[in-house]
Amino acid sequence: xxxxxxxxxxxxxxxxxxxxxxxxxxxxxxxxxxxxRIVRLHRSLEVGGRVLMPFGFIPPxxxxxxxxxxxxxxxxxxxxxxxxxHGQYDWMNDTSLHSQxxxxxTVCTGDSWRxxxxxxxxxxxxxxxxxxxxxxALLRLSDDDKxxxxxxxxxxxxxxxxxxxxxxxxxxxxESERIRRREISVREKIPFLKDFFRKxxxxxxxxxxxxxxxxxxxxxxxxxxxxxxxxxxxxxxxTVIFCGHFTQDAETFSEEECEGESKGHWYLxxxxxxxxxxxxxxxHVMSGHLSYQxxxxxxxxxxxxxxxxxxxxxxxxCKKHGIPYNTGTFARQYSTVLKRxxxxxxPDRMRNRMLPEFSSAGAQS
Amino acid sequence: MISVLENSPTLxxxxxxxxxxxxxxxxxxxxxxxxxxxxxxQYTPAMVTAIYNETADTKTFVLAPAxxxxxxxxxxHVSIGIDIxxxxxxxxxxxxxxxxxxxxxxxxxxxxxxxxGGLVTNWMHDHLExxxxxxxxxxxxxxxxxxxQEPVLYIAGGSGITPVLSQLETMAASDYRAPVTLLYxxxxxxxxxxxxxxxxxxxxxxxxxxxxxxxxxxxxxQFLSDQHLDEVPGLAGRRCYLCGPKGLMxxxxxxxxxxxxxxxxxxxxxxxxxAANLDSGTLGGAVHFxxxxxxxxxxxxxxxxxxxxxxxxxxRHGCRMGICHQCSCRKTSGTVVNRLTGKASGPGEETIQxxxxxxxxxxxxxx
Ligand code: FES
Numbered sequence: 001x002x003x004x005x006x007x008x009x010x011x012x013x014x015x016x017x018x019x020x021x022x023x024x025x026x027x028x029x030x031x032x033x034x035x036x037r038i039v040r041l042h043r044s045l046e047v048g049g050r051v052l053m054p055f056g057f058i059p060p061x062x063x064x065x066x067x068x069x070x071x072x073x074x075x076x077x078x079x080x081x082x083x084x085x086h087g088q089y090d091w092m093n094d095t096s097l098h099s100q101x102x103x104x105x106t107v108c109t110g111d112s113w114r115x116x117x118x119x120x121x122x123x124x125x126x127x128x129x130x131x132x133x134x135x136x137a138l139l140r141l142s143d144d145d146k147x148x149x150x151x152x153x154x155x156x157x158x159x160x161x162x163x164x165x166x167x168x169x170x171x172x173x174x175e176s177e178r179i180r181r182r183e184i185s186v187r188e189k190i191p192f193l194k195d196f197f198r199k200x201x202x203x204x205x206x207x208x209x210x211x212x213x214x215x216x217x218x219x220x221x222x223x224x225x226x227x228x229x230x231x232x233x234x235x236x237x238x239t240v241i242f243c244g245h246f247t248q249d250a251e252t253f254s255e256e257e258c259e260g261e262s263k264g265h266w267y268l269x270x271x272x273x274x275x276x277x278x279x280x281x282x283x284h285v286m287s288g289h290l291s292y293q294x295x296x297x298x299x300x301x302x303x304x305x306x307x308x309x310x311x312x313x314x315x316x317x318c319k320k321h322g323i324p325y326n327t328g329t330f331a332r333q334y335s336t337v338l339k340r341x342x343x344x345x346x347p348d349r350m351r352n353r354m355l356p357e358f359s360s361a362g363a364q365s
Numbered sequence: 366m367i368s369v370l371e372n373s374p375t376l377x378x379x380x381x382x383x384x385x386x387x388x389x390x391x392x393x394x395x396x397x398x399x400x401x402x403x404x405x406x407q408y409t410p411a412m413v414t415a416i417y418n419e420t421a422d423t424k425t426f427v428l429a430p431a432x433x434x435x436x437x438x439x440x441x442h443v444s445i446g447i448d449i450x451x452x453x454x455x456x457x458x459x460x461x462x463x464x465x466x467x468x469x470x471x472x473x474x475x476x477x478x479x480x481x482g483g484l485v486t487n488w489m490h491d492h493l494e495x496x497x498x499x500x501x502x503x504x505x506x507x508x509x510x511x512x513x514q515e516p517v518l519y520i521a522g523g524s525g526i527t528p529v530l531s532q533l534e535t536m537a538a539s540d541y542r543a544p545v546t547l548l549y550x551x552x553x554x555x556x557x558x559x560x561x562x563x564x565x566x567x568x569x570x571x572x573x574x575x576x577x578x579x580x581x582x583x584x585x586x587q588f589l590s591d592q593h594l595d596e597v598p599g600l601a602g603r604r605c606y607l608c609g610p611k612g613l614m615x616x617x618x619x620x621x622x623x624x625x626x627x628x629x630x631x632x633x634x635x636x637x638x639x640a641a642n643l644d645s646g647t648l649g650g651a652v653h654f655x656x657x658x659x660x661x662x663x664x665x666x667x668x669x670x671x672x673x674x675x676x677x678x679x680x681r682h683g684c685r686m687g688i689c690h691q692c693s694c695r696k697t698s699g700t701v702v703n704r705l706t707g708k709a710s711g712p713g714e715e716t717i718q719x720x721x722x723x724x725x726x727x728x729x730x731x732x
Contacts, residue, residue, distance in 0.1 A: 028452075029450050032448070043395050044396065202382050
């Protein structure tokens with residue numbers, strides 16, 4: 001991480017706070033209209049997808065219905081659920097858009113997400129050993145983990161994690177790696193597991209039992225379409241999320257360097273630990289504006305559709321302080337994620353030879 | 366139609382499985398709202414059908430609530446929800462029309478005075494238009510007409526007349542025979558709300574006596590005094606209803622009390638949270654907001670909702686006066702005192718209402 005002294009950090013903090021205050025002062029009708037429009041879009045797509053699905057025995061209809069349902073789930077999870085649960089729309093005082101009560105269309109319960117994501121990941125972003133989102137305790141993505149032969153197969157894990165992403169996220173709080181290491185017992189996790197099975201059961205019931213059953217004669221078609229929609233959502237959202245922190249230049253941090261950190265230091269860590277990707281308007285909506293991961297990490301509770309508007313200001317602040325602003329095309333960022341996953345599956349010597357950009361002397365702090 | 370869902374446990378269960386929410390019908394709200402805003406399920410919609418001026422700073426809004434609204438009794442209040450600049454604001458007002466009117470033509474009225482600096486009242490005066498749909502809560506409050514009939518004395522001030530109007534109309538329509546007297550205090554004669562209606566009542570309802578006193582038309586202000594009470598025949602046998610500014614209510618309470626009218630025969634209605642006598646010595650302490658990982662200290666003069674808002678949090682809330690339970694959340698440790706009842710909570714984990722709870726020592730809240 002770039003070294004900055006306390007005075008510089010203070011100045012960084014003030015610069016970013018100014019941007020934040022401007023947006024907060026300006027929140028109102030426009031933001032309410034935006035999120036309501038997106039909610040309406042989600043409802044239309046979901047209702048449309050569900051209604052069309054039984055007619056999926058006609059191939060083009062099957063594709064349209066699956067796509068509609070898949071996209072509806074993406075929009076609900078990314079632009080609505082994720083952002084609402086960050087408290088981005090709490091100021092509207094609308095019960096259906098409030099962070100503490102929102103429950104989204106995925107296996108992970110809202111409560112579990114609020115603990116593991118809002119609190120842990122956003123507080124300890126990219127601190128190895130504290131941010132369990134870094135590699136999801138499944139992948140080796142930095143030198144901080146010692147290489148073991150099992151890591152050489154991690155690309156398989158990566159693919160499985162993407163395919164079953166909603167279940168992976170849902171089980172995140174189980175901390176299975178700590179149970180394996182006997183640091184905690186399964187018993188402590190019983191309340192969590194109860195919630196997990198209730199919510200997971202509900203999601204599976206809806207997509208894999210209820211809707212196929214009510215359309216009985218075409219049940220296999222509806223089942224296939226629903227599986228497809230969930231798969232589309234899983235692959236897309238995992239990819240977007242991996243692009244947020246696992247790209248080549250996204251930095252990682254040690255617990256020591258973040259001990260007792262100031263707000264300015266926290267800002268710096270969020271700026272250097274996150275990465276954006278560029279794209280068209282719909283690319284941003286479909287990623288819940290996590291394409292602006294940098295802006296999201298410094299201002300997690302500002303309405304996400306504001307990130308594009310403030311991005312230039314944030315870049316200017318980065319430039320002023322000599323902090324790298326990590327962005328690139330989706331293809332470029334994603335390819336570096338794949339390289340990182342593959343690179344760290346190799347023993348260090350081999351990686352240094354084949355992917356020198358990931359060597360310890362390179363981007364890693 | 367869709368509200369059938371609410372009533373069947375099986376359908377309700379199913380709705381929850383399918384839509385992950387306690388009010389499954391409201392899943393369709395964003396679409397229903399487009400088709401017909403009166404079909405919204407999340408709250409009871411009510412359409413503004415007419416607006417007319419009462420005085421220079423008071424208007425009456427006529428509302429037609431959706432069919433499923435549960436109705437009310439004369440003298441009760443409702444909380445309404447209005448979106449102002451993207452923010453849903455909830456406020457409580459008393460209904461000024463009689464329940465008979467609601468049963469006959471399905472409308473109710475709110476008579477609302479501009480409050481100086483009041484965000485919602487001024488917005489309603491300046492921007493609320495007919496055909497707009499607003500949210501309406503269930504009616505509440507125990508300011509009710511005596512049954513069986515008894516002689517009644519109303520002492521009202523300014524816009525405090527609204528629940529009284531509802532009661533008078535209801536009594537007149539139901540042929541209330543016992544004597545009813547209204548002492549109505551206004552600043553000037555021009556400030557009399559619903560003047561026509563009141564005078565019409567005196568004409569057609571013989572048990573009713575109306576006395577209007579303008580407090581600020583003469584050199585020295587005219588306030589409620591023993592003289593006014595002397596003019597009320599059979600005062601000792603009357604049930605008394607007070608509604609108006611705090612000064613008037615305190616004065617009335619005091620005068621009636623000194624005439625030996627027992628407390629249980631005096632009914633007052635409030636629009637703000639009545640603060641129970643709290644022993645300020647034990648109030649205040651460190652507040653920890655768990656999910657947001659924030660620590661603040663409190664002096665014991667503010668409720669947790671205000672403390673949280675001052676710390677830039679936005680907890681869910683509605684009425685801000687302990688009625689709607691929108692602000693309920695988990696307290697994980699510490700003791701809080703309920704401002705309405707004056708009672709202290711237990712020390713452990715329990716659900717509390719943020720808008721009426723004052724910390725008493727260190728507390729942790731799950732927001
Ligand atoms: S906001 Fe209504 S009870 Fe607290």
